[in-house]
Amino acid sequence: MPELELSDQYFDLSFLLEIADGSTEFIVESIDMFLVQTPELMWAIYNAIKAGDRTLIAQSAHKLKPNLGFFGMLTAQSMMQEVEALAKGDADFAAIEAKYVSVRSIIAPTLEKLKVIREAKAAEL
Incomplete structure (x- = not known):
């Protein structure tokens, strides 16, 4: 089996691996949460842009930032x-919307x- 790519120019799992302290279960659960929450928040931002809701855009972007950092x-x-x-x-x-599209172009392949x-x-496991 080829070695997993745990980082590239847009993501780096070093922090996750460090805090997991060898727990594969923690890594899987963390990735699961990210794979659910990130698309939900991205959709919320997209829909808020289309609805002209600045407050919801800002709130959803704010919620997503720490996940991206993690x-x-x-x-x-x-x-x-x-x-x-x-x-x-x-x-x-x-x-x-232009900035959202740019960030989405980075996030989408990373999710894959x-x-x-x-x-x-x-x-x-």
């Missing part, structure tokens, strides 16, 4: 900070990689 997704985390700031400011919705990692780790 998975070493620092570029996405920084971009989500920008989405939150744009929503709290007076930026037009086209600018907010995390699914592969999750399956491989779950097979070790």
